[in-house]
Amino acid sequence: MKNYAKILGLLVTAASLASTTAGCIPLTGGRSSASETKVTEELTTSDTTAAAAETVTANIPEPVSSLSDTLPTPEELFTTKDISPPLVENDAEINLMGSKAEVEGTGVTIEGSTVTITSEGIYSISGELTNGQIIIDAPEASVHLKLNNVNITSGTSAPLLINDAKKTYITLEYNSVNSLTDGRSDTIPEGEDVPDAVIFSRDSLTINGGGTLNISGNYCGIRSKDDIVITGGALNITAGSDGIKAKDYVAVADGELNIISGGDGIKASGKDENALGFVYTEGGSFDISSMGDGIQAEGIFCAKGGDFRITTAGGNDLSGGYKNTDKDMSPDDIGSSQTGLPEVFGGEAPNSKKGIKAGTELNISGGTFSINSADDALHSNGSAFISGEAAVTLSAEDDGIHADNSISVSGGTLRIFNAREGFESAVMDISGGDMRIFAEDDCINAGDGTPSSHKEDPVEGVSVVISGGTLYANAIGGDGLDSNGDLTILGGDITVNGPEHGMNSALDCNGVFIVSGGTLIAAGYHDMADYPSQSSTQCSASIGFDTIFEAGTPFVLEDESGKELLRYAPVHSYDHLVISTPLLEKGKTYTAYAGDGGEGGSFTFTVSEMTTRQGLQTYMEQFRDN
Numbered sequence: 001m002k003n004y005a006k007i008l009g010l011l012v013t014a015a016s017l018a019s020t021t022a023g024c025i026p027l028t029g030g031r032s033s034a035s036e037t038k039v040t041e042e043l044t045t046s047d048t049t050a051a052a053a054e055t056v057t058a059n060i061p062e063p064v065s066s067l068s069d070t071l072p073t074p075e076e077l078f079t080t081k082d083i084s085p086p087l088v089e090n091d092a093e094i095n096l097m098g099s100k101a102e103v104e105g106t107g108v109t110i111e112g113s114t115v116t117i118t119s120e121g122i123y124s125i126s127g128e129l130t131n132g133q134i135i136i137d138a139p140e141a142s143v144h145l146k147l148n149n150v151n152i153t154s155g156t157s158a159p160l161l162i163n164d165a166k167k168t169y170i171t172l173e174y175n176s177v178n179s180l181t182d183g184r185s186d187t188i189p190e191g192e193d194v195p196d197a198v199i200f201s202r203d204s205l206t207i208n209g210g211g212t213l214n215i216s217g218n219y220c221g222i223r224s225k226d227d228i229v230i231t232g233g234a235l236n237i238t239a240g241s242d243g244i245k246a247k248d249y250v251a252v253a254d255g256e257l258n259i260i261s262g263g264d265g266i267k268a269s270g271k272d273e274n275a276l277g278f279v280y281t282e283g284g285s286f287d288i289s290s291m292g293d294g295i296q297a298e299g300i301f302c303a304k305g306g307d308f309r310i311t312t313a314g315g316n317d318l319s320g321g322y323k324n325t326d327k328d329m330s331p332d333d334i335g336s337s338q339t340g341l342p343e344v345f346g347g348e349a350p351n352s353k354k355g356i357k358a359g360t361e362l363n364i365s366g367g368t369f370s371i372n373s374a375d376d377a378l379h380s381n382g383s384a385f386i387s388g389e390a391a392v393t394l395s396a397e398d399d400g401i402h403a404d405n406s407i408s409v410s411g412g413t414l415r416i417f418n419a420r421e422g423f424e425s426a427v428m429d430i431s432g433g434d435m436r437i438f439a440e441d442d443c444i445n446a447g448d449g450t451p452s453s454h455k456e457d458p459v460e461g462v463s464v465v466i467s468g469g470t471l472y473a474n475a476i477g478g479d480g481l482d483s484n485g486d487l488t489i490l491g492g493d494i495t496v497n498g499p500e501h502g503m504n505s506a507l508d509c510n511g512v513f514i515v516s517g518g519t520l521i522a523a524g525y526h527d528m529a530d531y532p533s534q535s536s537t538q539c540s541a542s543i544g545f546d547t548i549f550e551a552g553t554p555f556v557l558e559d560e561s562g563k564e565l566l567r568y569a570p571v572h573s574y575d576h577l578v579i580s581t582p583l584l585e586k587g588k589t590y591t592a593y594a595g596d597g598g599e600g601g602s603f604t605f606t607v608s609e610m611t612t613r614q615g616l617q618t619y620m621e622q623f624r625d626n
Helices: 004-020 034-053 619-623
Strands: 092-098 100-105 108-111 114-117 121-129 133-154 160-172 177-182 197-201 204-209 212-217 220-224 227-230 234-239 244-246 249-252 256-261 266-268 278-281 285-290 295-297 300-303 307-312 356-358 361-364 368-373 378-380 383-386 391-396 399-403 406-418 421-425 427-439 444-446 463-475 481-483 486-497 507-509 513-515 519-524 540-549 555-559 564-568 574-580 589-594 602-606 611-615
Touching (some): 092 133, 100 108, 100 121, 177 197, 197 204, 197 212, 204 220, 212 220, 220 234, 227 244, 249 266, 266 278, 278 295, 295 300, 300 356, 356 361, 361 378, 383 399, 399 406, 406 463, 427 444, 444 463, 519 564, 540 589, 555 574, 574 589, 602 611
Parallel strands (some): 092 121, 114 133, 121 133, 133 160, 133 177, 160 197, 160 204, 177 212, 204 227, 212 234, 227 249, 234 256, 244 266, 256 285, 266 295, 285 307, 295 356, 300 361, 307 368, 378 399, 383 406, 391 406, 406 427, 421 444, 427 463, 444 481, 463 486, 481 507, 486 513, 540 611
Antiparallel strands (some): 092 100, 108 114, 421 427, 519 574, 540 574, 555 564, 555 589, 589 602
């Protein structure tokens, strides 16, 4: 979106024109006089001369490489034992009986309502403890728990505490319903090594099986100081802090995760710069309502599958008035199925309320995502990749997708139903996919966070490159496509609806704007509109009418025989369009008209340069050098 410096430049330009000519091009887009048309023609001639004198080229950056290839392989993350519980005899049968327990087998000690497992083995557990605990204290051992209709409540510590083991497996027996409740309510001082979760593990933990596990507590739901792997079962977690938290990684291959959390829904918190915590999914369903981030990884978030429904802090507040009128979808259809705000234990809600947040890379190549966020819906402090068969639907109070460094889209289906801005990053590379973006501000905004005024000072290293895919952009108040650096279109099918005012435009490029392929149609107001450089290799037309046409009024392009080549009905009112298509050829004559083509609504022109201009053009014309 243009900033105030650019608007100030516009006002100075308008004042200068007013002092040297009989009239100015009207801000409201009303019918122009002969003298106003003459001003536009003079600016056009000046720009054409400058373009002929110097050819400019856009700087296309090298494609960004993904870091996801550095993650462990699926075979390393999900071993056979993680996925399939062993079909062997149990080493012990543990029967919970209210305030006490009994055991048949070895490797278990019982003291009152505390059951301690001390040896490697397979342990089947059933029954109820009203105020008790199961502890695993078996150094370097592999311990396997089978939960079969277990119900444990503890008011003093974690109901299930894995204090020391090499690896622990929890299998939810088929059709069993298990419940673990942490009844503690004291605030745990920060930094103390206290088991702060319903299931607390100091070592690697796997959950699998075909049963249900209900988890409730004021602290974390499940926490591991190593990793957490989930390959089955239905987990229903209500937590006052984070729902699932691991240091090294959280990896999910299958299962049903329903999480209500006062903190983050799922979190990989490891901050070792050589092994940042990551989240990896291949399948499973995730229904998350959180007051913090829905999913947060210090390092990489990588999704190759899974069904995600996420709402953070109640979701996008649509009371501000900008609402998508897309009849195919309702805001109620986006995000978690769970209603109401989660309760936060022990303090204020987290400041970050993003749908999915990654510290280094966010990579989605499969799965379905429905995210309703009170912040960015998808966020990366590094790069973001959308590809493959991913199906993504977002509603965001801030950005739909934000990445500090780059956003790359090469496939998938992406719907940004509501957002302040659609895509925001320094570098954008769009080579495929089907995208529909509805934004209060800019639909596509390329910038590095530094201020930029207007055409004479593009930001180095900032660019948008579109080489494929289908992009539909609907901007309510900002620009449709906005690059504070270069904008290069090599292919794709691009439709842009700019705002219903002249302070922003359908297309805004501070650097070099090149079109070399694809189809582009961008409708808006002429006042601040940009159009492709004469250095482009595909012909374009920039057409400004002296009449404002209502939303829904069709624009038509015909060849000299009267054959219709292009027709589009912009969803907002407009007086200016930029079109680029392989059907526009040098030396050929075309007719472009809006509505019935009456007075002020029709042009017949011959393409004589790479960008042919007709009628009202931008006030920024005098600043163009390409």
